[in-house]
Amino acid sequence: MPAKGKHRRPKSSPLARGIAVAGTGGAVLALPVLGAADAAAAQSGTAAQPAAAPKTYVVVAGDSLSKIAREHSLSGGWKKLYEDNRGTLGDDPGVIRPGLKLTLGEKGPAASSGRADRSERDGALAAEPAAAPAKKAYTNDLDGWIKESLDILAQHGIPGSYEGIHRNIMRESSGNPLATNNWDSNAAAGTPSKGLLQVIDPTFAAYRLPGTSADSFDPVANITAACNYAAARYGSIDNVNGPY
Numbered sequence: 001m002p003a004k005g006k007h008r009r010p011k012s013s014p015l016a017r018g019i020a021v022a023g024t025g026g027a028v029l030a031l032p033v034l035g036a037a038d039a040a041a042a043q044s045g046t047a048a049q050p051a052a053a054p055k056t057y058v059v060v061a062g063d064s065l066s067k068i069a070r071e072h073s074l075s076g077g078w079k080k081l082y083e084d085n086r087g088t089l090g091d092d093p094g095v096i097r098p099g100l101k102l103t104l105g106e107k108g109p110a111a112s113s114g115r116a117d118r119s120e121r122d123g124a125l126a127a128e129p130a131a132a133p134a135k136k137a138y139t140n141d142l143d144g145w146i147k148e149s150l151d152i153l154a155q156h157g158i159p160g161s162y163e164g165i166h167r168n169i170m171r172e173s174s175g176n177p178l179a180t181n182n183w184d185s186n187a188a189a190g191t192p193s194k195g196l197l198q199v200i201d202p203t204f205a206a207y208r209l210p211g212t213s214a215d216s217f218d219p220v221a222n223i224t225a226a227c228n229y230a231a232a233r234y235g236s237i238d239n240v241n242g243p244y
Contacts, residue, residue, distance in 0.1 A: 066211030164238030
């Protein structure tokens, strides 16, 4: 009669738990098991993917650097957009011509190879910017031009209301952005009044706001320059009720 004794389940050694047995017919092949941490570490040794290339944008009629920067939610605004494209635009950020191809955003740093330090990866994730707010769109008509101009004026602390701007536009040009006065004293002096708010070139050049078009027929540039001039001379475009 076999001897009686206490039977205890043998403890599995740490090594045994780390081994997987794969059957190959009559033979047995022992393979090391990779834990989640080991798999992540192995995966992190692959080369990083290259940064996405910057986007390009082709200028169309009526564009300005400030308008493009707002519509594409560019970090740094029109000034950064100008610096990134100075070689294309030249020395005057207000002169942009239809057909020019601009780069929107800088190219990222070269991809690194090898295993990335975890703290660096965590820091990069923490530094990810929040989602940009939805860009504000404006209609390409008198209503849209006035609303876009009001937003630009507000950024520069220049007063003016929709009603005041609209009232003066209807008196000066009936809403025609290409209106030109070729008969008054300004025209006789060689500086005809132009655009929605009938601004002469010297006044336009002196009061044009940064980031707006250098073309005095550009609706938004014309409105904002005229409102800037009216604010300096009359306190606000709202105080103008006749020739100014």
